[in-house]
Amino acid sequence: MDPVPDTSWPRPRTPRISARASYAAHAVLARNGVYRALASFVERHPGLERAFTRGERVSKEQLFGCRMCGQCALPATGYACPQTCPKQLRNGPCGGVSPEGRCEVHPEMTCVWVTAHERAEASGHGEDLDRLQRPLDHRRWGQSSWLDHWQGRDADLWTAPREDRPLLRRELGLTPR
Numbered sequence: 001m002d003p004v005p006d007t008s009w010p011r012p013r014t015p016r017i018s019a020r021a022s023y024a025a026h027a028v029l030a031r032n033g034v035y036r037a038l039a040s041f042v043e044r045h046p047g048l049e050r051a052f053t054r055g056e057r058v059s060k061e062q063l064f065g066c067r068m069c070g071q072c073a074l075p076a077t078g079y080a081c082p083q084t085c086p087k088q089l090r091n092g093p094c095g096g097v098s099p100e101g102r103c104e105v106h107p108e109m110t111c112v113w114v115t116a117h118e119r120a121e122a123s124g125h126g127e128d129l130d131r132l133q134r135p136l137d138h139r140r141w142g143q144s145s146w147l148d149h150w151q152g153r154d155a156d157l158w159t160a161p162r163e164d165r166p167l168l169r170r171e172l173g174l175t176p177r
Ligand code: SF4
Pocket: 060, 064, 065, 066, 067, 068, 069, 070, 071, 072, 073, 074, 081, 082, 083, 084, 145
């Protein structure tokens, strides 16, 4: 494995690809037998796995500001990367986000989690933000999350949606789903 995590201090990133295009791409790349066989083949060849992982890093870094945490949360966060949050919160936003949705650490930037909610809601995936992201396994930094996805090793990254959340949202006057 060729660990290539971005160790610089994270800054909020607005994705360069729309949420709808991201969900569409995910559907095309959804786990199936062909992709699973491809992942198995790649993982049996270390040089090929390094090249594949590097390709994932470069493409996701450009599109989402990916830092290669190895446990990709994008499908459940409106395709806004939570690892670009300066506090690297997997469940956000923090208490410091401004009323205007600005980041506490970088007030000139929009909070990653505000971006996530807006993109998910606008794409009909708002219920994804009701899920709890489980803690990161930091031993997996630098690994390919695409290979993990195709191999079915990412099934427990987040919880199922909470059934009581829509009621809570209605009580708070938020848009029910
Ligand atoms: S959640 Fe992890 S793998 Fe996914 S884009 Fe962010 S840093 Fe990359």
